[in-house]
Amino acid sequence: MMMADISNKPVEQVEGLFCNEVGYQTPKIDTRAAIFKEDKILLVQEKNGTWSLPGGWCDVNVSVMENTIKEVKEEAGLDVVVKNVIAIQDREKHNQPIYAYKVCKIFMLCEVEGxxxxxxxxxxxxxxxxxxxxxxxxxxxxxxxxxxxxxxAYKAGENWKTYFD
Structure with missing residues (x-):
């Protein structure tokens, strides 16, 4: 009921999100890749016409770095190497709408290899x-x-300090 209140979602919908979970509730992890070329950032176009950094939910038994590489390949067709962690953010503090579950967003600076x-x-x-x-x-x-x-982070290069909240 508390999660339904916080997220403004019906109790039944919130129950459905958590009904298969057992044990302690932990946040989902979302990885996002920042890829630059000639001082421009790569964005992928979603099916609904909006644009985002390539990324997505971190799969079970896949590290954050491996997931970032996998998501870029799936969504942009590019092979990348991860160079640096830009930020680790609590999604709720930065993105709308608020979800009924917590999300930890990890932004990674990447370079294209092909x-x-x-x-x-x-x-x-x-x-x-x-x-x-x-x-x-x-x-x-x-x-x-x-x-x-x-x-x-791209402009700062090696001088960038990972942001986290």
């Missing part, structure tokens, strides 16, 4: 954007503040 985009079940395209010319973002996944943070 690959080619292929339309897939999640995305219909990708492109690189300047920080001043962003498309309509999938703000439940990433917002302008988070994209700006990725640009700041």
């Amino acid at each position: 690959g080619v985009f292929k339309e897939n079940s999640e995305t219909i395209g990708f492109d690189y954007f300047t920080k001043d010319n962003l498309p309509i973002l999938a703000t439940e996944k990433n917002n302008e503040e988070q994209i700006q943070m990725c640009f700041d």
Whole structure:
């Protein structure tokens, strides 16, 4: 009932989210890849037309780094290497809508090693954007503040200090 109240969701819907869970409730982990080319950031276009950093839920038995690499391959068709952790964020403090469960978002700075985009079940395209010319973002996944943070980390290079809250 507390989770339903916090998330403004019906109790039945919240029960459905947690009915298969046993033991202590822990947050889900969402990884996001920040990839740059010529001072532009790569975003993938979702099926609904909005744009996001490639990423998604961290699979069981897959590390955060492995998941980031896998998600970029699935959504953008690119092979990447993870260079740095940009941030570890409590999703609820940065993205809307508030979910009935907690999410820990981990942003990773990556470099492309190869690959080619292929339309897939999640995305219909990708492109690189300047920080001043962003498309309509999938703000439940990433917002302008988070994209700006990725640009700041890219510009800072090895001097970047991981942000966390």
